[in-house]
Amino acid sequence: GFPGPQGPPGVKGDSTPLHRSAFSMGLGSKSSVLGNVPIRFTKAFYNEQRHYDETTGKFRCVIPGLYQFSYHLTVYMKDVKVGLYRNNTPIMLTFDQYQTNNVDQASGSVLLHLMAGDEIWLQIYGEENVAGIYGDNINDSTFSGILLYPDKE
Amino acid sequence: GFPGPQGPPGVKGDSTPLHRSAFSMGLGSKSSVLGNVPIRFTKAFYNEQRHYDETTGKFRCVIPGLYQFSYHLTVYMKDVKVGLYRNNTPIMLTFDQYQTNNVDQASGSVLLHLMAGDEIWLQIYGEENVAGIYGDNINDSTFSGILLYPDKE
């Protein structure tokens, strides 16, 4: 007899899964800036994967890889002394002094390779219980992070 | 006869993301900073896809996905009150006060998920017709955006 029809196509080629992890949060009316605990940013510009927990103020790494973190803070009423913490260790610190009638903006960014379970947050450092970080309906203070390079599998 | 066997797996995917959209613009001599209209940045550091229109001052989303927008503004002569607008709505606002002999830098960044057709721009907010945003040959003020995660198809 004749040969049968052609077989079905093969399966789709290999690829690294599309690993995505990102958040972009602002100080909102429910946010809190207190000493000795993570600053809680509660106004979500983007938090689809919910790897940033607005109830704790911490980003928790689910996908290992290289991340970019950045923050932009309104400096108002008091000096700002803030640290980017990784698992209870401050690894980058930003200081901006306030003077009367001279609201400022302070910002920082860094690339960090994270393992699954690593936690990243912003926190006031030093003995201060309050800081001049400010947010309202016309002054945003923001904290963002994004997975740039997932680890190769 | 019977159908043949299934074909072999497809080849491995490209090592290069195919969806690209980015711009990085500065205030130049033809730029304009006026009230009630988008700030027009005309000095191109990068605008290959031309999704930023320097005649209107607007970025128009062609590829849906997650974008990062950032700006760094020289604060000179006057206070700076600027908003990042999405389709006529200010979604992030930055305020920096100027004092004599104290030029400052104000910056902001945010991650936003955009649909095709969404427009993003910077604009002075409030009643002001002028702002202290400044750029010349030794002072850059910039506005950049980049597609980080295109939507899955």
Add this chain to the structure above:
Amino acid sequence: GFPGPQGPPGVKGDSTPLHRSAFSMGLGSKSSVLGNVPIRFTKAFYNEQRHYDETTGKFRCVIPGLYQFSYHLTVYMKDVKVGLYRNNTPIMLTFDQYQTNNVDQASGSVLLHLMAGDEIWLQIYGEENVAGIYGDNINDSTFSGILLYPDKE
């Protein structure tokens, strides 16, 4: 009859970024901020590919493509006048004035398409031999870069 021929190959796999180049450096105790030469950032937050050379202060492009560069500088004791240089040409400049008791933060970022061999660094511009860029154990000044879109092959 005989089985039919083998089916066609599967479709191509999804795109996967394979090309990686990134650095994130801070001013450390071995860093140097002098006039007429690149600022040397020696505190590595990330420099896995070692495309940033802490002995020269220069990033050297190995993988052609679109890069994002950003810096965040503590302004202390003196004004800051800094340029982002590409192959001896300053392409972006940041100026922030210092006033007594008013430490500031100045930042900049830009997207640049680079060819292999291009060099990028930060340097004081003008006639100054010193600048107010400051870093210590509680004040970070940082310089970062990342390959966002490698050129298509």
